[in-house]
Amino acid sequence: MKKQTTIIWNVCLIAALFLLLFILEQTVPSGSMLFMVLKKGAIYALVAVSMNLLNGFTGLFSLGQAGFMLLGAYTYAILTIPPESRASVYQYFDGGIVQFAIPVPLALIAGGIVAAVFAFLIGLPVLRLKSDYLAIATLGFAEIIRAVFQWDKLGPLTNGSNLLRNFPTFQSVLYPFVVAGICIGLIVLLINSTYGRAFKAIRDDEIAAEAMGINLAHHKQLAFVISSFFAGISGGLLAMYQTTIQASMFKSAMTYEILLIVVIGGIGSITGSCLGSFLFIACSEWWLRFLDNSNLYIGDFHLTFMRPGFRKVVFSLIIMAIVLFYRKGLMGDREFSVEAVRKFLRKRFKKGQTAEGGASK
Amino acid sequence: MSKENVLKVENVTMQFGGVIAVDNLNLEVNKGEIISLIGPNGAGKTTAFNVITGVYAPTNGAVYYKGNKIIQNHPQGKMKKLYRGENPVTYTGHRALAPTPDKITAMGIARTFQNIRLFKSQTVFENILIAKHLRRTSNVFTATFRLNAREEARMRQEAEELLEIVGLTDVRDELATALPYGKQRHLEIARALATQPELLLLDEPAAGMNPQETLELTQFIGRIRDEFGLTIFMIEHHMDLVMEISDRIYVLDFGKSIAEGNPEEIRSNPRVIEAYLGGAQDE
Numbered sequence: 001m002k003k004q005t006t007i008i009w010n011v012c013l014i015a016a017l018f019l020l021l022f023i024l025e026q027t028v029p030s031g032s033m034l035f036m037v038l039k040k041g042a043i044y045a046l047v048a049v050s051m052n053l054l055n056g057f058t059g060l061f062s063l064g065q066a067g068f069m070l071l072g073a074y075t076y077a078i079l080t081i082p083p084e085s086r087a088s089v090y091q092y093f094d095g096g097i098v099q100f101a102i103p104v105p106l107a108l109i110a111g112g113i114v115a116a117v118f119a120f121l122i123g124l125p126v127l128r129l130k131s132d133y134l135a136i137a138t139l140g141f142a143e144i145i146r147a148v149f150q151w152d153k154l155g156p157l158t159n160g161s162n163l164l165r166n167f168p169t170f171q172s173v174l175y176p177f178v179v180a181g182i183c184i185g186l187i188v189l190l191i192n193s194t195y196g197r198a199f200k201a202i203r204d205d206e207i208a209a210e211a212m213g214i215n216l217a218h219h220k221q222l223a224f225v226i227s228s229f230f231a232g233i234s235g236g237l238l239a240m241y242q243t244t245i246q247a248s249m250f251k252s253a254m255t256y257e258i259l260l261i262v263v264i265g266g267i268g269s270i271t272g273s274c275l276g277s278f279l280f281i282a283c284s285e286w287w288l289r290f291l292d293n294s295n296l297y298i299g300d301f302h303l304t305f306m307r308p309g310f311r312k313v314v315f316s317l318i319i320m321a322i323v324l325f326y327r328k329g330l331m332g333d334r335e336f337s338v339e340a341v342r343k344f345l346r347k348r349f350k351k352g353q354t355a356e357g358g359a360s361k
Numbered sequence: 362m363s364k365e366n367v368l369k370v371e372n373v374t375m376q377f378g379g380v381i382a383v384d385n386l387n388l389e390v391n392k393g394e395i396i397s398l399i400g401p402n403g404a405g406k407t408t409a410f411n412v413i414t415g416v417y418a419p420t421n422g423a424v425y426y427k428g429n430k431i432i433q434n435h436p437q438g439k440m441k442k443l444y445r446g447e448n449p450v451t452y453t454g455h456r457a458l459a460p461t462p463d464k465i466t467a468m469g470i471a472r473t474f475q476n477i478r479l480f481k482s483q484t485v486f487e488n489i490l491i492a493k494h495l496r497r498t499s500n501v502f503t504a505t506f507r508l509n510a511r512e513e514a515r516m517r518q519e520a521e522e523l524l525e526i527v528g529l530t531d532v533r534d535e536l537a538t539a540l541p542y543g544k545q546r547h548l549e550i551a552r553a554l555a556t557q558p559e560l561l562l563l564d565e566p567a568a569g570m571n572p573q574e575t576l577e578l579t580q581f582i583g584r585i586r587d588e589f590g591l592t593i594f595m596i597e598h599h600m601d602l603v604m605e606i607s608d609r610i611y612v613l614d615f616g617k618s619i620a621e622g623n624p625e626e627i628r629s630n631p632r633v634i635e636a637y638l639g640g641a642q643d644e
């Protein structure tokens with residue numbers, strides 16, 4: 001298939017997706033869980049893809065996603081709360097020290113930049129080491145940053161352990177889709193560039209990559225900083241989605257959720273991470289909700305084991321099953337694309353034909 | 362003929378803990394030559410390559426490339442007490458020089474590996490294309506936003522040409538690791554050539570090849586030397602290959618250089634026969 005045809009197909013697909021979202025928004029009542037899943041799913045898709053850039057494409061293992069999202073979320077919130085609301089938000093800190101607000105897109109980017117700067121500083125010493133110190137260092141960083149942001153002394157900036165609120169949020173489901181879509185698009189462009197090839201070379205064989213002239217420290221640092229930048233942006237989006245934020249939200253459990261999404265979707269597959277994200281959010285927050293209902297009957301039979309929290313048990317079992325039986329995740333390291341579907345269908349078709357041919361003889 | 366020196370290894374010792382893998386090695390490679398490094402298993406040949414390409418910083422000694430000192434070290438820290446090499450004091454007081462392998466490759470020294478190291482999830486073509494990353498002028502922004510389209514096209518063009526030269530065009534889109542052994546070795550050489558080296562280090566390029574393939578490889582190495590104006594330094598066990606194409610041969614045994622000379626001299630050198638050829642016949 002020609003390159004141009006592929007591009008046209010992709011543009012059509014994306015347009016169709018947005019049209020579908022638009023129609024859904026016009027027809028389905030806005031309180032529906034569907035929108036909640038779509039919004040959160042888009043945000044998690046972005047952070048999962050950014051994690052995949054590291055884990056799946058560069059072969060580095062970072063566990064700092066929650067920390068970088070926290071930085072993005074706080075930067076966004078601090079920079080966008082309208083000055084007139086600051087007195088009430090920062091009521092224990094005399095209205096805080098920041099007394100201005102910047103436009104939402106700029107604040108999102110600023111969140112990414114702050115996360116990227118921290119990643120740069122962590123990476124400087126850690127990425128020079130050969131082994132997997134990055135996982136430990138980033139996990140530690142995420143824990144520390146959460147504590148630091150709740151520290152009273154920083155209250156004028158972070159509002160201590162109190163909520164940040166009153167910053168601009170989004171209503172439409174299109175908003176997170178557009179922002180996450182642009183960011184994921186950029187990551188895809190990066191992965192398919194000469195730098196992306198260098199990342200994959202490092203993942204496949206560090207020693208050979210270095211012998212081919214790829215500077216390991218520089219490229220690892222680059223991947224780590226870029227990944228953290230997008231984690232920061234997704235943190236900003238998460239703040240918008242949640243409407244209020246607090247440092248204690250960004251626990252390491254959040255990082256593990258994202259890691260699960262990456263593993264379920266397939267390490268090294270962008271479309272896998274996106275798919276995994278929506279499935280994960282839908283399962284954990286929506287589709288299994290009925291299991292929490294303790295008054296469920298089949299006919300006259302009372303399902304006594306159903307009670308609040310049972311959903312989580314079933315959910316964990318599903319995750320275990322996926323990890324055990326789909327070692328490589330739903331997509332492996334393949335990508336969903338028009339081209340792949342076409343090839344798949346053609347193969348099926350051909351098989352059918354030859355089988356028929358064989359039968360007629 | 363005036364000889365232009367390309368590589369000079371000076372008093373290099375590489376000691377791992379108590380094991381001396383390379384002991385006071387001295388050798389020179391001149392422009393346009395094909396030089397072989399031979400010796401029994403465990404003699405320290407690969408270790409010598411690893412020192413030259415920056416994988417290990419030598420415990421002691423220096424390496425020059427085209428007359429410039431690129432690597433230098435002397436026993437430091439714990440090694441001061443442990444050091445048992447032959448040349449203890451020469452480099453003390455000098456600043457250590459230890460560039461990473463990518464810097465060495467950027468200078469113009471490329472290599473292949475004894476145990477083939479291709480990028481296993483990549484196709485044959487992509488393996489070569491990755492090596493083109495080194496001579497880029499784009500940065501991460503221009504590359505992401507496709508502002509380097511011309512350079513990208515040139516990289517692909519040059520990678521295609523290399524595929525043609527090594528005769529792998531027909532398997533262009535196959536996974537590198539799906540190729541038969543001999544072709545993987547050719548691909549590794551093509552990938553090294555893609556970094557535009559002047560000096561090519563080949564670590565046992567004929568390992569695992571049958572006599573026919575070895576013969577083809579011999580011709581191939583001669584051809585790329587002429588075509589790319591290369592200097593070649595290689596480790597090899599296949600004596601036919603070594604004797605046929607080497608201008609000079611160095612023989613290593615237990616980390617020490619025991620002989621040097623042209624193929625005739627080496628063939629008739631009693632020390633070599635004893636240490637290496639004799640041993641090889643027993644096998």
Ligand SMILES: Nc1ncnc2c1ncn2[C@@H]1O[C@H](COP(=O)(O)OP(=O)(O)OP(=O)(O)O)[C@@H](O)[C@H]1O
Pocket residue numbers: 377380381382400401402403404405406407408409475
């Ligand atoms: N990283 C290392 N740490 C400790 N010892 C090492 C290391 N690398 C090599 N050696 C030792 O150095 C010696 C020389 O090994 P080297 O691989 O250089 O031999 P070689 O001449 O290439 O042999 P072969 O013909 O089998 O490839 C061996 O005894 C090996 O065990």
Ligand SMILES: [Mg+2]
Pocket residue numbers: 406407408475
């Ligand atoms: Mg060896």
